[in-house]
Amino acid sequence: MAIREPERIWWKPFSKDERMWVTVAVVWMLVSFLFMPIYHLYGAQNPPSETYKVEPEAFDKLVTKMIDKYKVGEENGFPIVHPDPNEPVFIRAQMWQWYPIIEFEKGKTYRVHLSSMDIQHGFSVQPINLNFMALPGYDYVLKLTPTTSGEFHIVCNEYCGVGHHTMVGKIYVKDAAKTAAN
Amino acid sequence: MANQDFRICSESGLKVYKNAETLIKWNVIAALATLAVGGLMALLVALTRWPSVHLLGLTEYYRFLTAHGVDALLAWILFFEMALVYFASTVVLGTRFRGVVVGWISFALMLIGGALINVIIIMGRADVMFTSYAPLKADPLYYLGVILFAVGALIGFIMFFVNVVYAKRDGGFKRSLPLGSFGLAAASIIGVLTLAHGAGIFIPAFLWSLDFIGYIDPSAYRLVFWGLGHSSQQINVCAMVAVWYMTSAFVVGGKPVNEKLSRTAFVLYILFINLASEHHLLVDPVLSTWHKIVNTSYMMHLAVLASMIHAFAIPASIEVALRKQGFRSGLFEWFKKAPWGNPAFAAVALSILLFGFLGGITGVIFGTEQFNIIRHNTFAITGHFHGTVVAGTTIAFMGFTYLLIPCIFKRQLIWKGFAQIQPYLYAVGVAMLSIGMMSAGAFGVPRRHYDITFSGAPFSFTFDPAIDMFMSMMGVGALLAVAGGVLFILIGFGSMIWGKEVK
Numbered sequence: 001m002a003i004r005e006p007e008r009i010w011w012k013p014f015s016k017d018e019r020m021w022v023t024v025a026v027v028w029m030l031v032s033f034l035f036m037p038i039y040h041l042y043g044a045q046n047p048p049s050e051t052y053k054v055e056p057e058a059f060d061k062l063v064t065k066m067i068d069k070y071k072v073g074e075e076n077g078f079p080i081v082h083p084d085p086n087e088p089v090f091i092r093a094q095m096w097q098w099y100p101i102i103e104f105e106k107g108k109t110y111r112v113h114l115s116s117m118d119i120q121h122g123f124s125v126q127p128i129n130l131n132f133m134a135l136p137g138y139d140y141v142l143k144l145t146p147t148t149s150g151e152f153h154i155v156c157n158e159y160c161g162v163g164h165h166t167m168v169g170k171i172y173v174k175d176a177a178k179t180a181a182n
Numbered sequence: 183m184a185n186q187d188f189r190i191c192s193e194s195g196l197k198v199y200k201n202a203e204t205l206i207k208w209n210v211i212a213a214l215a216t217l218a219v220g221g222l223m224a225l226l227v228a229l230t231r232w233p234s235v236h237l238l239g240l241t242e243y244y245r246f247l248t249a250h251g252v253d254a255l256l257a258w259i260l261f262f263e264m265a266l267v268y269f270a271s272t273v274v275l276g277t278r279f280r281g282v283v284v285g286w287i288s289f290a291l292m293l294i295g296g297a298l299i300n301v302i303i304i305m306g307r308a309d310v311m312f313t314s315y316a317p318l319k320a321d322p323l324y325y326l327g328v329i330l331f332a333v334g335a336l337i338g339f340i341m342f343f344v345n346v347v348y349a350k351r352d353g354g355f356k357r358s359l360p361l362g363s364f365g366l367a368a369a370s371i372i373g374v375l376t377l378a379h380g381a382g383i384f385i386p387a388f389l390w391s392l393d394f395i396g397y398i399d400p401s402a403y404r405l406v407f408w409g410l411g412h413s414s415q416q417i418n419v420c421a422m423v424a425v426w427y428m429t430s431a432f433v434v435g436g437k438p439v440n441e442k443l444s445r446t447a448f449v450l451y452i453l454f455i456n457l458a459s460e461h462h463l464l465v466d467p468v469l470s471t472w473h474k475i476v477n478t479s480y481m482m483h484l485a486v487l488a489s490m491i492h493a494f495a496i497p498a499s500i501e502v503a504l505r506k507q508g509f510r511s512g513l514f515e516w517f518k519k520a521p522w523g524n525p526a527f528a529a530v531a532l533s534i535l536l537f538g539f540l541g542g543i544t545g546v547i548f549g550t551e552q553f554n555i556i557r558h559n560t561f562a563i564t565g566h567f568h569g570t571v572v573a574g575t576t577i578a579f580m581g582f583t584y585l586l587i588p589c590i591f592k593r594q595l596i597w598k599g600f601a602q603i604q605p606y607l608y609a610v611g612v613a614m615l616s617i618g619m620m621s622a623g624a625f626g627v628p629r630r631h632y633d634i635t636f637s638g639a640p641f642s643f644t645f646d647p648a649i650d651m652f653m654s655m656m657g658v659g660a661l662l663a664v665a666g667g668v669l670f671i672l673i674g675f676g677s678m679i680w681g682k683e684v685k
């Protein structure tokens with residue numbers, strides 16, 4: 001019994017049922033084991049790991065530079081930026097906004113740099129539900145290829161103070177043909 | 183040594199020493215009291231998350247959510263675990279508590295620390311959630327409260343080993359600990375390791391809040407914090423599994439078919455579970471891919487193997503015991519004739535079922551690198567851990583309380599009829615709560631979020647209307663669970679005060 005000391009020799013061989021169960025569990029575990037690296041190597045969507053240290057001020061300058069160069073419009077006071085796919089894209093998290101609005105082209109691959117100016121924020125792209133952390137002091141590089149065009153929102157899903165629930169940003173994905181006119 | 187120091191528990195035949203008994207009693211009382219506070223906060227928070235009710239104001243919501251996390255996860259669980267490790271290292275072995283003064287110091291530290299944290303939170307000086315992610319800063323007294331509480335708990339886990347060493351000397355056991363105590367030994371080992379991480383993060387955070395340290399790296403904070411925050415969930419898993427074994431032994435005389443298997447499984451927990459802590463950091467910057475894969479996915483599966491073993495061993499032990507009692511006809515007579523009306527037994531059965539199918543499976547899924555991208559920080563995560571630490575650990579501890587009341591408090595349960603349905607009511611509520619949260623999270627609904635209609639945001643965004651149903655499911659589940667929780671608290675305290683004395 002679990003509340004009594006076991007008999008003198010409890011290191012007994014396993015019974016048939018136990019052997020079967022443990023074998024099935026081990027096999028299942030090994031399959032799951034193997035799938036971790038296999039999926040990472042052959043799957044289409046993995047969390048990136050490319051990171052750089054960055055001072056908030058330095059990151060802010062990069063954001064401003066990108067906006068100056070690629071601004072194509074404005075919405076609710078937020079600049080809309082249509083960057084060149086060959087150049088880095090910057091998204092700044094700050095209490096309580098995602099800045100600026102980025103307009104991507106469908107099918108192109110971008111390097112999106114994500115960082116925070118103040119505290120931790122949660123970068124959550126809706127409605128496709130892609131989630132990454134935005135930390136101050138770190139530049140997190142997401143390699144992103146939009147595959148559907150339309151309008152997306154960035155919601156903050158890490159608590160960041162009283163304005164947390166108002167921290168909503170925006171992303172556009174345009175079909176390449178349509179944006180060519182821009 | 184006078185013989186009047188102890189009595190024989192009439193229910194179990196265990197030898198209960200007076201000094202251990204009093205300490206266990208007070209830890210259980212503190213646990214129930216903090217669960218009551220945590221449960222009240224849970225009700226208010228859940229009714230705020232339910233969009234059609236949206237009860238609390240903005241600051242109260244975050245404040246009470248912080249308090250709910252601290253009181254339920256930290257205070258209720260750890261106070262009860264103190265009672266468990268003391269029970270398993272004295273009563274189960276039939277020996278006295280060695281250095282009971284130290285046990286009381288531990289209790290006092292936890293009480294003072296817990297009270298301090300609550301006061302600071304309610305004063306609005308620590309609206310930081312129980313994770314207090316730097317650079318979000320709380321009042322220094324908040325960190326001090328956590329440190330006092332954690333040091334208290336650390337002392338308690340150390341007292342487990344002190345008691346065991348003396349018990350061996352005094353003949354409490356000869357070669358191996360009984361399995362229940364062995365499981366709590368695993369819990370205590372993980373406890374000591376985990377609380378060391380706690381010191382590693384809360385002491386610097388305390389100094390930082392006092393301006394003695396200028397900067398805390400947010401990424402390093404997350405890493406060390408989860409060394410505490412997640413690994414301590416493995417204390418809970420070990421303690422819960424030990425409770426499963428002990429309850430099955432107390433109620434039906436269950437005996438593991440092979441102790442070798444069950445004990446090996448506990449060792450797997452100790453060895454591998456700490457590494458799984460890093461699944462909180464899967465979509466963080468800084469850590470490399472292979473680091474994430476090895477630490478989370480690989481090692482996690484070895485811990486999962488341990489759970490698979492327990493999931494076999496415990497039902498098997500119950501089946502064997504019931505068949506021995508004569509319920510042999512067909513495959514399932516033993517199952518039908520199991521003591522479903524005994525709340526301790528029912529709680530353990532529900533705990534095994536829900537922990538496995540709700541908490542465990544979702545944990546393994548959300549803990550993989552790719553799946554984590556589409557679940558991290560959504561409501562699905564909250565759903566997952568209400569499947570583990572509430573539907574699993576809390577229900578198991580509730581069931582064990584029904585055994586401790588006659589054995590340690592020497593009282594019979596009051597309201598037997600209500601006690602019979604309590605585990606079912608609570609379990610159904612928590613299951614609905616958890617499934618509602620998981621489903622809403624699948625549509626992207628964030629956790630820790632005051633207003634998912636985003637009023638006041640620069641851009642308007644609405645979630646898929648399907649979430650209405652799931653958020654309501656969460657709300658109704660919360661009401662049922664709170665009803666079950668209130669019943670538990672009333673039966674628990676009521677029995678301690680008005681229950682008929684057990685001779």
Ligand code: HEM
Pocket residue numbers: 221224225227228229231247248250251254255258259311312313564568571572576615628629630631659660661663664667
């Ligand atoms: C009646 C039972 C309970 C109900 C209805 C309930 C409900 C909730 C709700 C609605 C949230 C809010 C999630 C959010 O807004 O992000 C929450 C969070 C949480 N609950 Fe519970 N809960 C219950 C019991 C428990 C218990 C017993 C524990 C611990 C053992 C617990 C641990 C937590 C934790 C750790 C959080 C996360 C807090 C955070 O995100 O900072 N809950 N619960």
Ligand SMILES: [Cu+2]
Pocket residue numbers: 094095096120121122156157158159160164167
């Ligand atoms: Cu934010």
Ligand SMILES: [Cu+2]
Pocket residue numbers: 121122156157158159160161164165167
């Ligand atoms: Cu936020």
